[in-house]
Amino acid sequence: MLDRNNTGLIVVDIQGKLSHLVHNSEMMFQNVAKLIKGCTLLELPILVLEQNPEKLGKTATEIRPLLDGYPCIKKYTFDACVSPRFVEQINNVGVQHWLICGIEAHVCVYQTAMGLKQMGKTIELVVDSIASRDDANKHTAITKLLTKDIGITSVEMCLFELMKDCKDDKFKALLDIVR
Incomplete structure (x- = not known):
């Protein structure tokens, strides 16, 4: 089970024109x-x-204003874990469990998830928040990651799992987000 005291989110490469060329980009942006x-x-x-x-x-x-104040790490390798700055940020944050969303599912999302797993982190792929230009590539990435013991979740599933209790002070605000 996800625990909000030990979980973080990585937003992978949702950039420029490519972010609009992925399959079902509008739904991806919403999620x-x-x-x-x-x-x-x-x-x-x-x-x-x-x-x-x-x-x-x-x-x-579409998402940049929501990310103001969060570290943005420039990279050139598909696996972000090859970037010393990314690894430093991962280690500084100090959480074990990472949710991953972004593009392209079969390239940077896949390779970064595998890199994090090799670092000993636990990964959950937020499948309704990833995309590739060709939807078949997205599904191939999901299938392959499943065989590598990467967890699969969705936006609502992970957020409610992190919330845990409808008596939480933040529950109403979460409902407003997911509706």
Whole structure:
């Protein structure tokens, strides 16, 4: 079970034109926004990744305002765990469990999830908040990650799991986010 005292969120490369070219991008943006808002409400640490932003652009305007104040790490490798700055941030945050959302599912999301697993972290892929240009690639990434003991969740599933109790002071605000 997820525990909000030991869980963080990584937003992988939702940038520029590519973020609009992925399959069902509008739904992805809506789900990622809910996920970020929920994680912010629950005070989870959030790390933002940008792949080669000079070429691909900055984090998409649809979600950028929700990420103000969170560390944004520029990278050039598909696996963010090759980046010393990312590894430093992961270690500084000090949580064991990471939710992952972003693009492209079969490249940077997949490789970063595997890199984190190799670092000994526990990973849950938020499947309604990841995408690839070709939906078949997204499903291939999910299938392959399942075989590597990466957990699978959805926005609502993980947020309610983190909330735990409808008597929590933040429950009403969470309902407003997911509705």
